[in-house]
Amino acid sequence: MRTDPLAYLGQELDSLREQKLYRHLRILDDEQKAHTTVDHRSVVNLSSNNYLGLTTHPKLRQAALKAIEQYGVGTGSVRTIAGTMDIHMELERRLAEFKKVEKVVVFQSGFTANAGTVSAILSKEDVVISDELNHASIIDGCRLSRATIKVFRHKDVDAARRIITGLPASQRKLLITDGVFSMDGDLGPLPALCALAEETGCIMMVDDAHASGVFGRNGRGTVDHFDMHGRVDIQVGTLSKAIGALGGYVAGNTNLIEFLYHRARPFLFSTSHPPSVVLTCIAAIDVLMDEPDIIERLWENTRFFKEGLRRLGFDTGLSESPITPVIAGEGAKAMMLSDKLFERGVFAQGIAYPTVAKDRARVRTIVTATHTREDLQYALDQFAAVGRELGLI
Numbered sequence: 001m002r003t004d005p006l007a008y009l010g011q012e013l014d015s016l017r018e019q020k021l022y023r024h025l026r027i028l029d030d031e032q033k034a035h036t037t038v039d040h041r042s043v044v045n046l047s048s049n050n051y052l053g054l055t056t057h058p059k060l061r062q063a064a065l066k067a068i069e070q071y072g073v074g075t076g077s078v079r080t081i082a083g084t085m086d087i088h089m090e091l092e093r094r095l096a097e098f099k100k101v102e103k104v105v106v107f108q109s110g111f112t113a114n115a116g117t118v119s120a121i122l123s124k125e126d127v128v129i130s131d132e133l134n135h136a137s138i139i140d141g142c143r144l145s146r147a148t149i150k151v152f153r154h155k156d157v158d159a160a161r162r163i164i165t166g167l168p169a170s171q172r173k174l175l176i177t178d179g180v181f182s183m184d185g186d187l188g189p190l191p192a193l194c195a196l197a198e199e200t201g202c203i204m205m206v207d208d209a210h211a212s213g214v215f216g217r218n219g220r221g222t223v224d225h226f227d228m229h230g231r232v233d234i235q236v237g238t239l240s241k242a243i244g245a246l247g248g249y250v251a252g253n254t255n256l257i258e259f260l261y262h263r264a265r266p267f268l269f270s271t272s273h274p275p276s277v278v279l280t281c282i283a284a285i286d287v288l289m290d291e292p293d294i295i296e297r298l299w300e301n302t303r304f305f306k307e308g309l310r311r312l313g314f315d316t317g318l319s320e321s322p323i324t325p326v327i328a329g330e331g332a333k334a335m336m337l338s339d340k341l342f343e344r345g346v347f348a349q350g351i352a353y354p355t356v357a358k359d360r361a362r363v364r365t366i367v368t369a370t371h372t373r374e375d376l377q378y379a380l381d382q383f384a385a386v387g388r389e390l391g392l393i
């Protein structure tokens with residue numbers, strides 16, 4: 001009989017079980033909403049990236065239905081062969097106008113936008129200077145490019161400068177940061193990094209996945225928030241989080257975007273968005289422009305919830321965004337905090353190593369514009385009870 005060549009994977013899983021880090025997928029029995037049903041339990045949902053509640057917005061729902069009626073359910077091709085409909089071009093035009101750039105290209109996800117862009121624009125003679133907490137999609141893009149990867153301490157602009165000044169002036173360099181860091185909710189130091197990039201001739205790139213729809217006027221992102229228009233060469237945004245649907249995009253000048261049309265591998269080798277996603281995203285831009293008060297509600301809820309956690313005495317790190325980590329320490333403790341909250345009707349996922357440092361495991365919370373004050377107060381009360389039980393406060 002043939003022995004299973006994948007048996008080692010079972011051993012890895014056993015090791016996760018021993019460390020109490022094995023996770024079952026939680027199953028949503030309802031829509032992605034602020035208050036929903038997960039694994040048959042009614043919960044306040046603090047785990048989604050649905051910052052503005054757009055996953056269920058009536059205008060987006062209508063747009064998706066209309067798209068299916070008018071264009072069918074799929075495109076049947078990659079963008080560069082037969083999968084570019086007029087609505088794909090319209091979405092890119094609308095995003096370029098929204099982001100105040102020359103041009104935008106839409107990818108299948110934020111992940112492929114980052115990985116596809118970094119790997120396309122760099123080669124093995126080049127260098128990437130990257131924040132240590134940048135997203136996995138940036139790291140994968142760097143690896144695929146075969147460029148040398150130099151990592152600087154989180155948000156440490158002087159450390160980035162030391163790396164850059166130690167490199168030959170003629171070498172091509174990409175300086176890259178997340179706009180909002182996804183596990184800590186803090187902001188990349190964009191003004192200082194832009195100044196450094198200008199001084200040293202680096203290409204400046206920001207991944208604004210968690211800032212899209214959240215920071216800046218009408219949710220234009222951190223470049224708008226810090227008033228850095230024209231100073232960031234490559235902006236990545238996502239359509240999968242606050243925008244409520246799916247996709248990613250790269251915003252920049254015409255040369256960049258046309259080059260990506262020719263060389264970005266996910267764009268060239270993976271089928272384009274179905275029409276329903278495309279028209280949903282266009283409807284979402286309309287909502288950002290016409291109903292900016294939802295973004296204000298997101299921030300009011302963020303302030304209320306963050307303040308509540310801090311008042312209770314939790315370590316919430318240095319978050320400046322609606323992502324608020326509740327630090328538990330060891331991985332097993334974070335998972336216990338998450339599980340006990342869930343039993344009490346609060347869904348907040350535990351995050352452990354290797355996603356975050358071994359001693360900084362946490363429960364990550366994200367409030368949305370559509371949580372009610374009652375939802376958030378209920379969640380705070382449960383955090384207080386479980387936090388005391390586990391000795392975290």
Ligand SMILES: Cc1ncc(COP(=O)(O)O)c(C=O)c1O
Binds near residue numbers: 112240241
């Ligand atoms: C910082 C960051 N960049 C990129 C992505 C990828 O975005 P998407 O979910 O659209 O693939 C994520 C999502 O997890 C993220 O947190």
